[in-house]
Amino acid sequence: MSRRPVAAIILAAGMGTRMKSETHKVLHPIGGRPMLLHLMASVDEIAPERTVVVVGARREQVEAAVAHTAAVVVTQEPQLGTAHAVLQAKDALAGFEGDVLVLYGDVPFIESATMRLMLSKLNNEKDTPAAVVLGFRAAEPGAYGRIDADDGVIRKMVEFKDASPAERDIDLCNSGLLAVRADDLWPLLERVGNDNAAGEYYLPDIVMLANADGRVSRVVETAEAEVMGINSRAELAVAEARFQAGRRSFFMREGVTLTDPGSVFFAFDTEIAADVSIAPNVVFGPGVSVGAKTRIHAFSHIEGAKIGEKAEIGPYARLRPGTVLGADVKIGNFVETKKADFADGAKANHLSYIGDATVGAKANIGAGTITCNYDGFFKYKTEIGAGAFIGSNSALVAPVKIGDGAIVGAGSVMTKDVEADALAVARGVQDSKPGWAARFREAMTAKKKAAK
Template identity: 70%
Template sequence: MSTPPLAVVILAAGQGTRMKSLKHKVLHPIAGRPMLMHLLASVGELAPERTVVVTGAGREQVEAAVAPLGVVTALQSEQLGTGHAVFQARDALAGFAGDVLVLYGDVPLVSADTMRRMIARLHAPDTPATVVLGFRPADPAAYGRVITDANGRIDRMVEYKDASPEERAVTLCNSGLMAARVEDLFGWLPRVGNGNAAGEYYLPDVVMLAASDGRASAVIETAADEVAGVNSRAELAGVEARWQQLRRDRAMAEGATLADPGTVWFSHDTAIGRDVVIEPNVVFGPGVSVADGAVIHAFSHLEGASVGEGVAIGPFARLRPGARIGRGARVGNFVEVKNAVLGEGAKANHLSYLGDAEVGAGANIGAGTITCNYDGFLKYRTTIGAGAFVGSNSALVAPVAIGAGAIVAAGSVITADVEADALALVRPPQVVKSGWAARFRAAMASKKAAR
């Protein structure tokens, strides 16, 4: 039996006043990616025929964020409740025939598997009118309750404000997520009233409208963490913490060692190979891949970087976007690499800055070496050949090339190319004046005593 087409409606019209931010609530990041983009990525796994984001306050920000993805938006000009919000997607779904999944932009961790379970339940043999996603939080607080009958079908759903003490004692809560057939959903929504404590048009009321038409609805359950919503900075931090914990567990399950898991922070797209060792207090920004057998030592920060097999990074190293570290290379303590390639086995072990550079295989970069890549207006590249040795405290003023096997003496300021296998020595000759220091100290001591 073929699966009907799917449309997804994501509600993102709320003002998010508790965030106290100029940024729209659903665009605040978790693991370096806006909440809404997390949800859209999961939705994408279901390949929906249409996706509609319902906007309201701050619509321009949301529209700009989803436009590159080809996602359609619908405007809820007045925030009159969740049922009213979903109804605003009607025109965007004109001509669509299939299932509709209703999600929330501030509930970002719902998995594609859970979405699939909702749709599958909608097409179970008992053909429920709607499917509601329920959960059992440790503290039910002010969540709406789902009241089921002896057969597990939904008897009624009630908002906390309208619930009796007996109904509030029920632990099964409504996440707000729902699946229904499009013709049913938009048949019931115009019948939803606002005769409740908040004077709003609630989406869950369609369950009771379906029941009045003689059609039962079903509930499936998921873990409370998966449907955690974000309405404040504290809740954002809580969802971030949960996401990070799941990612750390996955990294270890896939063969990485995390010496102190709670101090390692991943980005949404971090790729970690097997037998990677990650020491405490390591932060991965977006765009990082780490190959098998690499070691990321403590207090290192990586973003937009590729780390090859068997590489060692840190401690206290920083890899910035465009850093590509070849197999077996070493980037040591207090070394910063930006838009630069280190070839296989190359080493920069201490206190260096390598920006806009290419370092050949086996080259050795001495402590305190920097590539002077910026003249205040433009950036320039430095090329260091295979097997070259750059002595400590050298400044390589780009654009400049150091040939393969060349040696740059410590303390040199290199402003012109150095040919392969040559020695570049750029510093004044050493002058030694015997006895000068002793005479200086005696003279100064005498001068001080005379004061």
Template identity: 60%
Template sequence: MNNIAAIILAAGKGTRMKSDTHKVLHPVAGRPMLLHLMDAVDALRPAAKVVVVGDKAEQLEKALGSSATLVRQEPQLGTGHAVQQAQEALADFSGDVLILYGDVPFVPTATMQAMVDRLNAEDAPAVVVLTFEPDDTQAYGRVICSEEGAGDRIVKMVEHKDASEAERACRRCNSGLMAVKARDLFALLERVTNDNAAGEYYLPDIVNLANQDGRHSAVVGTDPFDVSGINSRAELAVMEQAWQRRRRDRAMADGVSLIAPETVWFSWDTELGRDVTVEQNVVFAPGVKVADNVRIRAFSHLEGATLASGVEVGPYARLRPGAVLDEGAKVGNFVEMKKAHLGKGAKANHLTYLGDAEVGAGANIGAGTITCNYDGYFKHKTIIGERAFIGSNSALIAPLKIGADAIVAAGSAVTRDVDAGELRMVRADQLVKPGWADRFHDAMKKKKATEKGG
């Protein structure tokens, strides 16, 4: 473990979300925003993680479990007051403290490390502040730096509402994220007052207090995306779009062909190999792993699926959790798989449901085939052997085993195991009545004419 602790602020009420779900648990790319941040923090191998909670604390307790220490801020009196709530939890900690925000989910681990490195540089700044320069500075607090030397020493930090016009002209904005030695952090916070326009205890005031003590603080800059906060449904949608654009660019840079990039939707953990082609309107929900040379055709939805090389999926296919396709396997239009394994070169080309099933290599599943896996109480498994041929419109009623090279005739409802090499036909004999249809049509036409004449 490193001598680093992280304090993550997540006590806000999130009123702009208008939701019964805690703000930081709303997902981006299929994952709660707080867990994106926690994953980046974990990469530092910190000695401690403290999450400051308030409203809907029980939801955060459930989401985080024992992975972090939770402390309450009640009432909420500002960011400085929020950080103070972590003091007891870090009473025995003497290292570097990162102060992060649960609704700022995409701070890279490398950026956090850069803040810690700057804090431990030879000139020993009291505080390191993460800054950014957005296109629109809006109402962000400003960080005024000296123009001397490296230009990263802070002269003053000021909230937008308290800033002069000259200070608002500064483009360097405060993200709110900081790195501070534990021994300095809580000593400075004890001196912060609420003598400001909002009557709150501002965390940035520790920088101004350090300046008063004759010490200096420094900045580390980052991309505006890395510190974008999410406070409303609209901002959540904007962040989702921004994340997806970056993920699409990365996929194409890694050797994936996206036919219509803006229509493809990725999840946080999507894995794609080289020479994968993804057609338009494809959704990757969480848990998808795709090997090289795979084609995913238009309007397909994949979740919790694993695809080997040479696989083809869709169009209009749905792969649900537990779907596994071996090398060269193929599922076509309107095929759904759930907890099913399609062997090497096996095919299910049309209108098929495979649930709780194992399909052997080279098997062919005809159009309209379903594995009847649920009896209303329990799920049952269907096993189909290698090179088996399942005729169209067949119902395979599990639990069921069909042997290698077996044939199930079209239209069969199979309830008993089929041996290897066997033909199984389960359907009623055809009844033939010559001339019956002609007589029926004649009778109906006469009846209709009589009714119309009446």
């Protein structure tokens, strides 16, 4: 591949009306990440010198989404076609003299290897093509533009609306993605007209303009799935299914057991070590890593959590962002954690909420325990020492510290710190009245009979 500088122009000016959403189309998530950022992650692998995103409405949403990147956002207004959209990036690429990739924000699955292939063909010294177009063989070509090519050399490209019946019979379709040198791109775009059925300025027309100048353009083929566009909620669901299928296959190849693969859902950045076992109906949100030999039981939801080796999670556990679990930690059924750090061997096996807390090594948190971390205005921290034992149905009112080895009696409400190795009990005094229950039943039975 040529080492010439590369720029990427990502078109995202479409209104996305079929999504019926106030969220910009390219910001709808796949695997927990906006589709635009999936594409940009692939672009980053080829180290572009510049990236320009062309939008129409809702520019501010896209700017916020790419604020952490070096991308520049420009606006196409009004929307007069794809050639007109690319032209809006000219000022942002002023002085750039390398190769330009034109991509689409709603076509997120393009791989960096495909981009490299397009750029390599563009810099083929044998015929030095004016442009390289990414094509695909469609099972149902429908309204896609068609490419008439011979041995990879493009004879004609035509939009479906302008195609003849014979041209519509061609199954080689235009994805819309192409590579072209910057010094060719701008002059060709200036010559594009809109004398067509839609009255728009079509980007593919630059290929035919170059052809009229006696210059060759080439097509590179890829699989239809790689260039799938996402324009509706139904297509978004198909894209999500494709993404999930890929991640499931990847993890199983890497030594992860999925009892029922189709019921487990991953995020784009999920990290799972070998010999992890995952039961059915487990969902991973963004920001999760799982250590080796951990077992995750059914119906657990995990997001923003780091889980150590040989841990045991669930069933029906919810790990929220900021959760950090050491080795051999157990988080059991109906336990919720948030910003909670469990040291090695700590346990919360049943029906508990542990938030804004640190839990020491081998501490044991009994069923029904909660950390009362919020007073309606501010959050406070609970510290549970190593080897501490928290009795069932206890409430730890933060800020509070339970010392190493301390025991909190069941049913206690802790509002003060507990020193190491102490027993702390805070509950009402139990009072027993012998025979009271029997006398009560006799009295009430007699009263009920009299009422009849």
